[in-house]
Amino acid sequence: MLSHEYVPRHILIPREEAKKLLKEWRIKGIQLPWIRASDPVARALGARPGDLVKIIRKSEVSGITVVYRYVVPG
Secondary structure, eight states: OTTSTTSOEEEEEOHHHHHHHHHHHTOOGGGSOEEETTSHHHHHHTOOTTOEEEEEEEETTTEEEEEEEEEEOO
16 A cells, blocks of 8 residues: 555654654644544554654655644544
């Protein structure tokens, strides 16, 4: 599933690195867009509520787009 061409690359960010990023951006994780822990990709990564997932998408317009998602229960 994760190797399918239409599934963007997902990376589970280590907790310490996630804390550094959130502190640098001066935000709380809950302020980011969410991904549910029950999402198939989140489950495959072993993501738990409170984790941060980095998603790298290929785009014809911008080349590469990087977005972050905060894992919530569900």
